[in-house]
Amino acid sequence: RALGLGMHVIAYDPYLSEEQAKTMGVRLGAMNDVFKEQQYFGLDRDINYWSWKHEQNVFGKSILIVAEKDSKIVGLRAFWSWRLKCRGQLLKAFQPVDTFVHPEYQGRGLFRKMNIMAVQKAIDNNADLIFNFPNKNSLPGNLSLGWNYVSKLNWIVKLISPVKVLRSLNNKDKAESAKIPEDMAITESVCNSIDVDTVFNGTFRTDYTKEYFKWRYARHPFFKYGIISTPDGANLVFTIIQKGSLNQIVVVDYIGSRKSIPELFRRLLESNRRLNGDIFISILNSEMNLDHLWRYGYIKMKKKNFTVLPLNLALETKAVNLSEWGLVGGMHDSL
Numbered sequence: 075r076a077l078g079l080g081m082h083v084i085a086y087d088p089y090l091s092e093e094q095a096k097t098m099g100v101r102l103g104a105m106n107d108v109f110k111e112q113q114y115f116g117l118d119r120d121i122n123y124w125s126w127k128h129e130q131n132v133f134g135k136s137i138l139i140v141a142e143k144d145s146k147i148v149g150l151r152a153f154w155s156w157r158l159k160c161r162g163q164l165l166k167a168f169q170p171v172d173t174f175v176h177p178e179y180q181g182r183g184l185f186r187k188m189n190i191m192a193v194q195k196a197i198d199n200n201a202d203l204i205f206n207f208p209n210k211n212s213l214p215g216n217l218s219l220g221w222n223y224v225s226k227l228n229w230i231v232k233l234i235s236p237v238k239v240l241r242s243l244n245n246k247d248k249a250e251s252a253k254i255p256e257d258m259a260i261t262e263s264v265c266n267s268i269d270v271d272t273v274f275n276g277t278f279r280t281d282y283t284k285e286y287f288k289w290r291y292a293r294h295p296f297f298k299y300g301i302i303s304t305p306d307g308a309n310l311v312f313t314i315i316q317k318g319s320l321n322q323i324v325v326v327d328y329i330g331s332r333k334s335i336p337e338l339f340r341r342l343l344e345s346n347r348r349l350n351g352d353i354f355i356s357i358l359n360s361e362m363n364l365d366h367l368w369r370y371g372y373i374k375m376k377k378k379n380f381t382v383l384p385l386n387l388a389l390e391t392k393a394v395n396l397s398e399w400g401l402v403g404g405m406h407d408s409l
Contacts, residue, residue, distance in 0.1 A: 122295045127171075127407070132289045133157045133281075137168060137195045139188040141179070148176040151188035153196060153204070154407060157281040162274060164281060165202040165386075171407045173212055185215050193219070193383070202386040203393050207378050207406055221381040222394040227401065228358040230372040232343070235352035242320040252314035252321060254300040255348050260311060262292045268329060269307045277360060278393070279400035282329055290404060291327075297409070299326065300349075302341050308334030310342060311404065314349060323349055325356035326403035336366035343370055360397045 128136040134155040141149030153168035170192070175184050196204060207227075208216050217223060233239055254260075265287040280286065291299040291311055302310045308330025315322040323346070328338060343354065358364060358374065380401070384393045392398050403409040 126289075126293060126295050127154065128152070130289060130293070131155050132283070132285045137192050137199070139192045139195070141175075141184055141188060143179075148179045149184045149188055150174055151185070151192045153192050156205075156405070158202075158278045159281040160278050161276045165278070165389075166200060168196050168199075168201055168204050169405075169407065170204065170206045170208075170212075170216075185212070186219065189215065189219055193385075197385055202384070203389055204383040204385065205381070205393075207380055209379070213379055213381070216381055216383075221383045224380045224382055224394055225396045226376040227378045227380050227396075229375050229377050230356050230358045230362075230364070230367055231375055232354040232370065232372045233352075234346065234354070238320055238352045242318055245318040245320070247318045249315050249317040251297045252316040254298045254314065258300040258302070258345070258348075260287070260291045260299045260301040262288050264301060265292055268309055270329065275361075275400075277398055277400040280327075280402070280405060302338055302345065304330070304334050304337050304341065306330070306334060308338055310338040312342060313409065314351070320353070321349070321351050323351035323354045324403060324409060325354075326409050328402065332361045332363070335362050336370075339367060339370055339372075357401050357403055359399060359401045361400050 128138065131154070134157075136155055137153035139151040140147055150172060151170065152172045154171045156167040156169050158165040158167050170189075173185070193204070204221075206216070213223075265284050268284060268287055270282045270284055270287075291297075297313050299311050299313050302312065309328060310325060311327040312323055312325050315324055323342070325339075325342070328335065330338075339356075346354075354372070356362075356372075364372075364374065380396065380399075382393045384390045
């Protein structure tokens with residue numbers, strides 16, 4: 075679709091031939107130039123990362139809307155494919171990720187045009203809803219196109235080394251994924267042992283399968299993940315984010331009955347002699363009992379926006395209520 079000034083917007087198939095992958099690899103280099111200044115992590119968005127995210131996703135291929143000028147990418151709106159489960163019903167969803175418009179082409183309506191095309195593609199794919207965690211730059215654009223602002227997310231935080239946390243506030247280093255002790259690392263064989271028969275409830279949660287855990291955690295090209303388990307089969311997935319000398323232990327997922335959550339958090343804290351964490355962080359959702367977690371020194375804070383665009387109108391009331399979501403860090407592509 076022509077945009078004028080020599081620009082056009084196209085929908086890309088993320089499943090690339092070898093030759094296309096080489097071409098896209100060059101274009102991804104240009105994208106890295108845009109992202110590298112604003113991103114928190116020292117993440118190289120190379121072809122391996124692209125392949126893991128958009129080609130190997132067990133929930134299906136992404137929707138990719140690309141704006142080009144002279145064969146160079148000047149804008150991207152990617153909708154990451156996701157599958158949710160609510161009271162046994164499977165729901166097709168997409169999450170907008172990796173959005174950018176090159177600084178030279180901002181203010182020309184490019185974000186809006188790409189967004190409209192991507193949403194229409196989601197509708198064509200029979201999607202039930204779109205959810206995402208927009209930053210302050212993309213939030214106004216989402217709201218102007220009908221997204222519902224649900225809330226800032228609730229997080230729980232436990233400070234182990236307050237002084238180190240304060241000193242890190244002005245640290246300009248890019249964050250990295252730290253090594254996990256070998257016997258705590260999540261591997262494909264560990265994923266095979268996870269009981270994916272979760273509690274039958276009415277919240278929007280990821281559709282957990284063994285293949286999902288393998289793809290999302292064991293095969294991630296950048297992040298390293300660990301796992302904590304309880305005798306009753308509950309599991310908690312975490313990662314260690316290192317920024318300068320600061321180690322952040324971030325809970326990204328858990329599976330099992332909600333009564334096991336306090337025990338999982340207790341075991342994670344007990345493991346800190348080996349993990350050397352300075353701060354523990356987790357999204358707080360409706361399945362977690364804060365009364366129990368207070369006992370372990372966690373405090374509550376609000377951070378990161380959460381927005382939803384229901385495409386299945388039968389979900390319109392439920393989907394815009396934060397208490398109806400079993401949100402975890404693993405539902406966000408940046409964790």
